[in-house]
Amino acid sequence: MKATAGNPLVEVLRRHEAGILADWLKEQARSGTRGDAAQDNEMRTTSREFLAAINDGLAGDDVDGTGPRWARAMEILSALSASRATQGYSPSETATFVFSLKQPVFARLRSEIADAATLAEAFWTATRLIDRLGLFTTEAYQRTREEVIARQQRELLELSTPVVELWKDILALPLIGTLDSSRTQVVMESLLEKIVASGASIAIIDITGVPTVDTLVAQHLMKTVAAARLMGADCIISGIRPQIAQTIVHLGVDLSQVTTKASLADAFLVALARSGSRIEAGQAEAA
């Protein structure tokens, strides 16, 4: 809906900005937003800025909350929703910030507009605008929650190195998924720590589940093998698929110092032999 010159809603909001702000803050406090003094101050500032941004938006052609003049208001709402999402507020608490604006606005409209038809029109426009802004916060909130969850999943993946103690003195590290440089570094450092903690002098790094390996990742692997050797442990790399073998050769990575095996099983046999054991076929037990 286009604003005509002298749209009552726009007039009232502009003329009574300070008063509406004061009433709105009271309303926010009443609806029980938690917070300490510092947060209250922050909310006061944010509220003031948001109300000013609304008036900026209304100064343009759209009272619907769309259009470029509303960018600032949307920015403020996005930031607020994001910060509340990371702080653990519920979606409702976040949307309440916007919805609690209705009461003060309606009160002003009622006292400033005498004509019933005009008042009804203004109520309607205000409601649509505030509802739209309120819904926007829930969407922004949702996006942030999803980002938080995705990040936590990434961190969990990085921190949980699936190092398995296959046998006495033998560790296995099955790597799965695409490796990037920083994840590889974290995982490799963790492997070295586990070698120390378990006292296992053989570690099998299995890359069957790794689709591709680039230069950096290959270098990290080689450095880890070298570091393990310095510490007194040996590494065997298993599960090198044909494509990865080609990549490694093309990258010019020197594998002459490292034992490599096609499968984890083969690597395990080699590891057993090195640690002084071997597997023998046993006799089936007599019934």
Add this chain to the structure above:
Amino acid sequence: MERIPILRMGRFLLVTIQVDMHDQLALTLQDDLTERIVADRAKGVLIDISSLDVVDSFIGRMISNIAGMSRVLDAQTVVVGMRPAVAITLVELGLDLAGVRTALNVEKGMALLQGSTVA
């Protein structure tokens, strides 16, 4: 004068480096070790560096020197307890401690010196 203690375990000598070594201390250690290998007719030297959070090229050279000297005196050297951060840094530094055998801990180091494997 401050010296690093050298312990004797059977035919082997055990040195635990716990302090941030400066030049004089390192040189004294090398001298002391050489003397003890001969005096005790030691067959091996175990150097425990599990307390070191930094190993630079100076310490690296010292370790290589000790290994070299011991070999001349018909004794083996094994270095144990290198920390992961130190190992990673040494690889980056380009120091490979060639000719020095390493083991994860004192127990494995002793097994290595004694010529048997820990099953």
Add this chain to the structure above:
Amino acid sequence: MAAIMDLRVERKAQLDLRGGEDVVRLRQAVREHAVAVGFSLVDQTKIVTAASELGRNTIQYGGGGKVEITIVTDGARRGVRLEFTDEGPGIADLKLAMQDGFTTGGGLGLGLSGAKRLSDAFDIESSPGKGTRVVIVRWKAR
């Protein structure tokens, strides 16, 4: 060199490097600064080791000198910057000095290339009679 100089400085410390004990003190000071910036253990070890190499050079080949340890920022990242200066004989052939490897046995045995590998930024100014200045920077990762 300009890139290394355009850093904002947050904290400074200066140490004299004359004798063996000073290398110990140098390592401790660098470690403290690295911890203050929040370096991971591996990154701490790298810069302390690089400092140890360069500090020894200053004492053994530079005839003694000093080091300045600063916490710096380039706006986006924070890091530790080390500047080693001495008024010693200087290095005649910088290229040869930088080609060093510990295992080659040749070269000058200065470990400059090693220190460079352990750092994110490395710069050296040296010529016979003019002393030596080596600057390294390591940034906190992400």
